[in-house]
Amino acid sequence: MDALLLSFKLAACVSAILMIVGMPVAYWLAYSSWRGKFLLESVVALPLVLPPTVLGFYALIAMGPRGPLGKLWIALFGHGMAFTFAGLVFASVLYSFPFAVQPLMVSFEGVDRKLLHASAVLGAGSLRTFWRVILPLSFPGVVTALVLSFAHTLGEFGVVLMVGGNLAGVTRTVSIDIYDHVQSLEYGAANRMALVLMAISFGVLGLVYAVNRRVWTPWSAK
Amino acid sequence: MVGEVKPATLAAHIRKELRSASAPSFVLDISVEVPSGITILFGPSGAGKSTLLDCVAGLTRPEGGRIALDGDALFDSASGIELPPQERRIAYVFQTLALFPHLSAEENVAYGLLDLPVLERESRVADILGAFRVEKLRKQKPGDISGGEKQRIALARSLVTEPRVLLLDEPLTGLDAELKSAIVDDLRSWNAARRIPILYVTHSREEVDALGERVIALENGRVVSTGAPMDVLDAPRRKRLAQAAGFENLLDGTVLDLREADGVMRVRLGETACEIEVPLGYAAVGNRVRVAIRAGDILLAAEQPRGLSARNVLEGRIASLEQRGAMVIARVECGVTFVAHVTPGAVRALELTVGRKVWLVLKTHSCHVVE
Numbered sequence: 001m002d003a004l005l006l007s008f009k010l011a012a013c014v015s016a017i018l019m020i021v022g023m024p025v026a027y028w029l030a031y032s033s034w035r036g037k038f039l040l041e042s043v044v045a046l047p048l049v050l051p052p053t054v055l056g057f058y059a060l061i062a063m064g065p066r067g068p069l070g071k072l073w074i075a076l077f078g079h080g081m082a083f084t085f086a087g088l089v090f091a092s093v094l095y096s097f098p099f100a101v102q103p104l105m106v107s108f109e110g111v112d113r114k115l116l117h118a119s120a121v122l123g124a125g126s127l128r129t130f131w132r133v134i135l136p137l138s139f140p141g142v143v144t145a146l147v148l149s150f151a152h153t154l155g156e157f158g159v160v161l162m163v164g165g166n167l168a169g170v171t172r173t174v175s176i177d178i179y180d181h182v183q184s185l186e187y188g189a190a191n192r193m194a195l196v197l198m199a200i201s202f203g204v205l206g207l208v209y210a211v212n213r214r215v216w217t218p219w220s221a222k
Numbered sequence: 223m224v225g226e227v228k229p230a231t232l233a234a235h236i237r238k239e240l241r242s243a244s245a246p247s248f249v250l251d252i253s254v255e256v257p258s259g260i261t262i263l264f265g266p267s268g269a270g271k272s273t274l275l276d277c278v279a280g281l282t283r284p285e286g287g288r289i290a291l292d293g294d295a296l297f298d299s300a301s302g303i304e305l306p307p308q309e310r311r312i313a314y315v316f317q318t319l320a321l322f323p324h325l326s327a328e329e330n331v332a333y334g335l336l337d338l339p340v341l342e343r344e345s346r347v348a349d350i351l352g353a354f355r356v357e358k359l360r361k362q363k364p365g366d367i368s369g370g371e372k373q374r375i376a377l378a379r380s381l382v383t384e385p386r387v388l389l390l391d392e393p394l395t396g397l398d399a400e401l402k403s404a405i406v407d408d409l410r411s412w413n414a415a416r417r418i419p420i421l422y423v424t425h426s427r428e429e430v431d432a433l434g435e436r437v438i439a440l441e442n443g444r445v446v447s448t449g450a451p452m453d454v455l456d457a458p459r460r461k462r463l464a465q466a467a468g469f470e471n472l473l474d475g476t477v478l479d480l481r482e483a484d485g486v487m488r489v490r491l492g493e494t495a496c497e498i499e500v501p502l503g504y505a506a507v508g509n510r511v512r513v514a515i516r517a518g519d520i521l522l523a524a525e526q527p528r529g530l531s532a533r534n535v536l537e538g539r540i541a542s543l544e545q546r547g548a549m550v551i552a553r554v555e556c557g558v559t560f561v562a563h564v565t566p567g568a569v570r571a572l573e574l575t576v577g578r579k580v581w582l583v584l585k586t587h588s589c590h591v592v593e
Contacts, residue, residue, distance in 0.1 A: 117281050118320035120307040122334035122383060132333070136324045 003177035004196065010085070010173060011153040014092045018100035018149045021093070026104035026145075027130065045102070047095050056162025059091040063163065083165045088173075091163040092153045099148040107141020108134055109191075143211045146217050151204040155197065227504040232256040232387050232419040236277050236287035236297075240443075241271070248385065250274065250284075250443040256387075259325035260433050262451070264424060265440035266277070271423040272317075274440075278421070279314045286423075291386055291419075313380035314389040319350045319372055321364040327351070328360035334383035350382040351375075354408055366449050369526045370401045377405070381412060388413075388420040394429065399547045403432055469514035470561040477509045486533075486586055489513060494557030498584060499533040503591035512592045519588035520562035523581040524572040534584035536560075543569065554582055 029041060047055055062069045063081040069090070073081035081087040089213065111134050119129040157175040164171030166180070174197055181190035235253040250270040263271050276282040278289055280296065283304065289297040296305050296312075321330050328347055335343045351357040354374040359367055367375065373393055380388065394402045413420060422433060430437060430451050438446045475489040478497065485502045489511060498513070505511055527535060538556030545551075550569050554560045560582055564574070574580070 100470045112318075112320070114318050114320040115322060117279075117307075118314070118316065118322070119333070120281070121279050121310075121312060122379070123308045123311075123331070124336070125308055128336070133322060137322075146385050 003172050003174050003193070006169065006172065007154050007174040010088060010092060010176050011150045013089050014096055014153040015100075015146055015150040018096060019146060022097065022100035022104055022145065022149075026101045026108055027134075029101070029105045030108035035081050048098050051164055052095060052156065052158025055095055056091060056159040056168055059087075059094060059159070063087050063090065074109050075129065082163060083167060083171060085092045088160060088164040091159045092156060095156060095159045096149040096152045099152045100145045103141045103144040103148065104138065107138035107144075110141075111137045140211045144208050147204050147208050151201055155201060230258060230292050230386060230417075230419060232278070232289075232421070234274065234278055234287070234289045234293050236274070236284040236289060238270075238273060238277055238282065238284040240273060248443050252278075252440070252443070254438055254445060254446050256419040256421050257436075258419050259413070259435050260420045260422055260440060261436045262422050262430050262433055263438050263440060264423060264430055265446075267425060269440040270443040271425075271440055272391055273527050275314065275391055275421065275423060278387070279389055280310050281304060281314075287398045310387075311383070311385050312389060313383060313385035314338060315376050315391065315393045317391045317393070317395065317556075319364075319376040319393070321372060321376055323364050323380070326361050326363055327356065327367065329364075329366070330375060331382055332464045333379065346382055350378045353412060354378045354405075370397050370405070374405060374408070375396065377409065384416075385418065387418055390420065390422045392423055392425070395424075395426070399428065399432075402429070416432050425592075469590070470517035470563075471513075473513045473515070473558055475511055475513055477505045477507050479507055489591075491558045496536060496557040498536070498589060499586050500589040500591055501587055505591070510530055514559070514590045514592045515584065515588055517551070517561045517563040519585070520560060521583035522554070522562055522564055522568070522572065522574070523583060524574070524578075526581055528582060530583060532583045532585045534582075534586065534589070535581040536584070537544040538580060538582060540574060540578050540580055542576060543574060554580060556582065 025040075025044065029037065029044070057065065061067050062084055063073070064070045065074065065080055070081050073079075073086075081090070090139065115133055115137070116129055119133050124132065155175060156173075157179070160173050160176055164173070164176075166172050166176055170182075174193055178190050178193045178197070181187070229518040233255050234269060236250065238250040239247060240250065241247045248270070250273050252270070252274065254274075263274065273282065277284045277297070284297065284299070286299040287297070288295060288300070295301070295303045296310050297303060304425055307452055322333065325333070328351070329345045331350060332343055335346060338346070347360075347446050348357065354377060356371055356374045356378065359371055359375070364372055364375070376393065394405060397405070409420075422429075424430065424433075435450075437447075437449065437451045438445055473491050475491045475498075478488040478490050480487045482504060486499050487501050487505065488497055490497050491513070500513055502510065521532075523535075526537070536556045538560070541553040541555045541559060543550055543552050545566065548565070550564050550566055552562045552564055552569075552574065554562060562582065568574070572580075
């Protein structure tokens with residue numbers, strides 16, 4: 001049960017951070033007219049194609065006592081970042097980044113430009129336009145981003161193993177726990193955990209597709 | 223706030239290149255002055271009307287030029303001034319209206335007033351919804367509101383901010399004539415106290431007649447003429463403008479003879495026996511010309527008229543009658559088909575029916591030689 005709680009805590013932290021960090025990035029990708037934009041788009045999509053071990057490896061190096069992030073962390077908190085919950089959050093944020101940014105970007109791009117023009121001539125600056133027009137109209141994209149980054153973090157394995165190791169209550173998440181049970185031939189325990197994870201994933205994806213199909217919307221779709 | 227307002231003039235002298243993947247690129251190169259009151263920006267689609275509005279509103283940057291309201295520059299390429307749209311205090315009603323779909327009518331209207339204290343904001347929103355007669359819709363979302371009422375709400379949303387200039391991009395398309403004139407009346411009475419310049423884009427001749435104070439005709443990015451609607455639209459020099467200007471009858475003909483002393487020439491229409499007298503143009507006997515006649519300038523008579531000053535009386539039969547709002551469109555076959563506009567009352571009084579024999583009466587100077 002510890003493992004499940006830890007996984008939820010990790011997924012919640014990661015999704016929250018991704019919303020805060022992902023929104024400006026998605027906004028910039030959606031509206032910038034810079035020609036070199038494709039470069040940042042590629043970087044954002046990188047975790048989709050890289051093996052988690054590659055990402056985990058570089059995250060581990062960066063967080064290590066000689067890595068830039070690790071040094072900073074030691075200076076701030078007096079201990080290393082690798083094999084801690086914070087380290088896990090950092091690596092997971094990187095790994096789930098495209099799952100948050102891409103749905104946000106697509107829905108920001110989908111907002112009618114005329115509405116943005118209308119907002120501007122009515123005196124609203126970019127921040128007000130974002131909060132009052134873009135964000136409410138991107139509601140399905142925000143739900144998708146939130147849910148996908150939550151679900152994706154919940155299910156990750158490779159990155160966690162690379163940067164978190166397997167410390168009970170600190171970095172032992174559900175997926176690691178299942179792996180452990182299988183290694184020690186405890187198939188019953190592995191099955192229970194696996195079923196829970198599958199049920200959650202199904203529920204979460206059902207929610208995403210329902211929102212995108214506008215089964216429920218906060219305003220009239222006409 | 224309203225009391226101190228004095229009539230202002232918007233002046234725009236701009237150059238803007240438009241590149242597009244779908245259409246050949248063209249250059250908008252114009253100089254216009256818009257005094258207070260309604261000025262109509264008229265021309266075929268693609269003439270650059272909306273681009274001009276976008277430049278004035280600050281949504282598009284011109285390559286060069288100056289846009290100023292009285293002495294106050296909004297854009298000046300020479301001195302590097304470019305106010306963002308938020309600081310121009312220019313209201314813009316888009317063709318698509320661009321009402322925020324997730325906000326109620328009231329919230330849409332309040333959008334431009336978010337910096338005001340709540341009480342003042344609420345009272346101004348209530349006032350303007352009343353002035354445009356949509357107060358009962360204040361809690362509804364745009365998706366649940368009908369076309370004409372959406373247009374009123376879009377106008378209210380723009381005007382409640384007390385703008386210095388109002389830009390309207392075909393805001394009333396798709397409405398019937400009655401509703402259109404009711405909305406225009408509301409707009410006129412709103413502007414009576416404020417007297418701001420209003421630039422009204424349309425390509426409908428009907429709207430020009432209804433609004434008509436001043437017209438700027440635009441074609442291919444240039445101003446082709448400016449003045450009162452009659453002067454601008456009734457002397458077409460080019461076929462495209464003639465069509466856009468609502469000359470319902472564009473007839474090909476051959477010049478039969480020139481009567482220079484009378485300042486007229488006779489033209490045979492098509493290959494028919496139908497001959498009309500038109501003002502003398504740059505043409506020689508035997509030349510092909512095109513004659514433009516407005517449907518509203520053609521008179522219909524139930525009996526052969528006599529003793530008229532009009533030189534052209536043509537016999538024909540009614541091919542069709544079609545009621546369109548407060549107007550009946552009659553097609554009359556005289557060898558060539560003429561389109562004439564008559565009132566429903568005239569149709570009843572003359573007992574006009576399809577197949578009936580009628581006489582068309584055309585003044586010489588209602589016939590314009592276009593080419």
